[in-house]
Structures are given as C-alpha cells and as structure tokens.
Amino acid sequence: MYRINKNINLILISLMFLGALSLTYGFFQGRMHLTESEISKVISDHITENKVKINMNTDSIHHDNSNYSENKSHHKHNIHSSHEVSQEQLDLIKYVENYFKIKFTNSEKIHAKNLEHIIHITEHALHAKSQRPWSSLLTATLLFFGASLLTIFFLALQYVAEVGWSVILKRVFMAIGSFLPYSAIFLLIIFTTSHFHLFGNHTYHWMAEGIMNPESNNYDKIIAGKEAYLNFPFFILRFLIFFLVWIFLFNKLKNLSLEEDLKGGNNYYFSSRKFSAIFIVFLGVSSSMLSWDWIMSIDTHWFSTLFGWYVTSSMFVTAMLMILFFTMHLKNNGYLEHVNTSHIHDIGKFIFGFSIFWTYLWFAQFLLIWYANIPEEVTYYMARFDDYKIPFFTAFVLNFLFPILLLVSRYSKRIPGFLTFVSVFILLGHYLDFFVMIMPGTVGSHWNIGIVEVGTFLGMGGLFTKVILNSLSKINLVPKNHPMIEESKNFHI
C-alpha cells in the first residue's frame, strides 16, 4: 500500500492553492467588462478635457469581435484609407493603455487611425484580458484530462491486445484514470459560464448571443449553418454522454480488477476484455468528437478533418508521460519492486513512437492547408504564425526534435533519470501544443505566459497529482490474481 509523504502532500496543496490564487488574480485583472459605449465615454471625456486633436473620421467598422480573418481584412483596408499616426494619437493610445491597464500590440497601434478604432481595439484587449484566466483554465484542464482519458484507453488496450508486460503497472493506470470526474467538473464550469457569458467567459464564439439569429447584429451565416450540431443543449448532452460512458466503463474495469484480487480466476480477465473493447470503440468516436466540440469549435469557421487524431495523439503522449512519472515516483519510493529497466524501456518506446505520430499529424494538417492555400483554411495558421510563432515552434521542437534526437537510441530509453528528464520537456511541449490550439481563437494577439497561465498549469497539476496519489493509496499497487502477472514480473528485453 502506498502512503503519501507529508512533504509531498504539503507541496501539492500549496500548488493547488497557488493555482486558485493565480486564477483569482486573473479574474481580478480582467474584472472590467465594459461595453463599447462605456469605453467610448472614458476616451471622449479625456479628449474633451485635454483638447486632444484626433481624426474623428468614423468610417464605420463592422462590429465583429473575434473573427480573425475579418479583423485582418479590415485592418488592411484601413492602411490605405487613413494617414500617418500623429504624436497626439500615440499619446492618446498610451493614455488608454494606462487607464485600462492593457497593452496593445504594435500592429494594433499602427492600425489605430481613428477614434472608433481605438475604442475597438480597447474593447478587444479588455475582452482578451477577462478571457485569459478561462482560456488558461481550459488549456490546463484539457491537458490533464487528456492524460487521464488516454491512460484509461491504454489500460483497455492492455486487455484487448492481451498484453503481459504491463500488468504490474495496471494499478498506476487505474489511479491516473481516476482524475476523469474532476476534469468533468472543471469542463462543465467552463462550458456553462461560457454559455451564459458569466465572469467574462467568451471561450466559444458560437455561444455568442444572437450569432445564430438573422435579425441580430452579431449574426454569422456560416456559424448559423452549423446550428444543428453546435447548439448548447446538444453540446452538453454529448459532454454528459461521453463522461457517463467513460466513467461507467472505467469503474467497471476497476471493480473487475479489484474483485479479481479477492477471488481470482480467469473470468474477470475475459469480462474486462469485453468492456475494454467497448471502451476503445466508444473512444474512437468520442475522442474525435470531443476535439471538435471542446477545441476546434473555438475557431468556429475553421475545420480540419484530422483534428481529432491530432488532439488524441497529443493526449496519448501526455498519458504515457504521466504513466512514466507516477511509475518512477513509486519506484523511487520503494514500491513496485518488480518494475525493471525493461518496463521503463517499453514506456519510453511509447513516448518516442507517439511523439513521432503526433508530429506526423501536426505536419499533415499543416501541409495540406499550406499547399491548398484556401483563405478560409489558412486563417488558422495565419493567426498562429503572426502572433504565436514562439510557442508554436517551441512545441514542435519539444515534441519532435527532443524525442527523436534524445530518445531514438535504446540506451537513452533505458536510463530512467534521463528518460524522465526528457519527458518533462515533452510535457511542457504538449502544454504549449494545447496552448496554441486554444489561445489564438480566444484571446488573439493578447496572449502571454504569465502568472495566470503558469499558476493555473501548476495548480491543475497539483490537483491531478493529489487525486492520483490519493487513489494510489487506496488500492493494492500490484494486482494479485491477474493471469499474466508472472510474465510481467519476469519481463526482460
């Protein structure tokens, strides 16, 4: 039986506290939910007080909040229609930045030619600011949720493929899977607040008010065409069905394994295999759909047919990293004495192999869009290349070059310390991968990896670790009557 070390417990609780604190800080920072007219009033007051001369020419701009491509095009249009930015205008921009505690990007400053534009970008920046904690929460939740879900997949895979080597690690898989309900709570909070636009949550553009209503200013014909799939009741229904089925099947597998410990016999193994097969088939569908629902629908206009696999491969690598971390933690603390270099080597192979698989999908998605060069598709990558170059390519380096250069050799996978060291970087790489999937569509160019993002990541990681260590301390670490337990204990390659 595993017992949590007091110091580790303290560290985890303080991490969770830190996460909650930084999230609160993020909400505090983004507390200003002003409408356009309120912003306009503040700025006009300043102008009349200080007699600022500014180009009041209001060649009207379409009110469109978060569609990147259309913003882009009207910025371009304005380069031609207005003249140079004067010193007074720059001073005004500076005043606005200081007043609302926001920061404009350089391209925004250059393109802010008239008053309406300044109001417009101010609204954008404030919007992004209140959105930031939500986006970071979603990123961190999805990262750890994915690790948990795909670990259950890996567990199911062991039954379906009748694998012997991993049997002594089975309880580690089960412990990691137990984070699933917790992530459901966080996701549910994010989805419902986004639907009701509470606390500045505007994660999903298609949930915006009136976007499907032809009479509204917000009406978007393309998004309205997706109403049959992208509507809140169906969205939540899918969410609930997914989680209920996953949790039901996972608990079934868990209970069968625990009963097997007590009673023995091969029947538990055979029925576990049946439930595993159902789980894998269900996950085949639900993993793609969850990627469309929870991530791809952020960039509502855009779609990619292999997005589901791409997200799932990212989640699978994260799952293998978590399996490695918890196995190493247990091993280093004197548990799981039968785990040897060969087991670690096999986990390393999965990390290596699926990192390459991730790269394949990452690149395949990019190549087709890059080659076809269709405007409605390339907007996705335009946003990432313009504003997210650093995290976008860092994710590539960490998720592809690190594993292929450092883990390709047999020896490096057989040194647990080295493998763990590389794995930490791969984990960061996959965080950045999710970051680059979620941020551009929600906060646009106003992203940052600051207190909010790091704190939320650490906090969620703390909660994840705490849940798993708690779960580990409740079950036998090694299954007793599994038919292939001896093979696993004597595994060597």
Next chain:
Amino acid sequence: MDYKTIYGIYNDDDTLLSAVKKIRGEGISISEVYSPFPIHGLDKALGLKDTRLAVTAFLYGLTGLSLGLLMMWYMNIQSWPMNIGGKPSFSLLQNLPSFIPVAFECTVFFAAHLMVITYLMRCKLYPGSSNKSPDPRTTDNMFLMEIIVKADEKKIYKLLEQTGAVEVNEKV
C-alpha cells in the same frame, strides 16, 4: 589452424541456453551457436557485443534525407522551377513543407535497404554463398554449439555431456 573444433548438439533451446551460461561460466569461450530460430537472451548469454546496425541505420537515414532534399531541389527549384502550392517563391527553404514527404520516404528507403544490404554483407550472405552450418539439422530441430578447443579437451567433452548435449562431434 591447429586447434580442434568440437560440436555439441542439443535438442532443446532452454537446455542450450543454460548450457551456454554454464560453459561460459567455466571460462571456456564458445565460438558460435547455430539455431533454427532466434533464442531470447542467447546474445547476452554468449557475451556478444551489441549490434552497431542501429548506428548505420541512422547514418543511412541522414544520407537518404539529404539525397531526397537534393533531388527535390534539383528537380523543382534548379532544373525546372515550379510554382508550388500557389507560392512562386522558387526557394528550397520556403517550399520545404512540400518536400518533407519525399525526403521522409527517401530517408526510410535508404535506411531500410542499405541496412538490409549491410546486414547481409556482415553475415556473408549473398546469392550462391555456401551453407555455413556444420550440421544441416540446425535448420530443423537441433541446436549446435561450436567450441574451438584451446585448453583441456576432456573437460569440454564432459561439460557438454553434463549440460545435456545429445551428441558431441568433432570437426572432420
């Protein structure tokens, strides 16, 4: 070649594996083992050095990668400049994404084929090469251990019989 060569023939792979361990434990070196199938753990028991084939595979892969890129550069940039994906940039670096699949295939092609060829060369296997096994039964149901006698011949005989050899022959 003044040394005598002895063949110990076994009929079970587990017996052979433990025999190899025992005989090597006695300080007698085994020059070769012939088996109809690969035996798990035998290379370690025989004290064979790890294969360097992986290193060559990496180098062959790099060769394939560079040759693939060179080929694409010559065909699509140098000799017949192509407008790739509606981006008439005519530079290798800017068109790199579209060359990656070809470069990847070349990497795999070179690594795989050259690795097989290297392996066959190292094993001296080529069309028309002669059979190296001293006993044809090693391709069927027997395992053969070849020892070149450098020290006590009687001890080797005894050891081979003790460890379960069904037959002990001398090289004619």
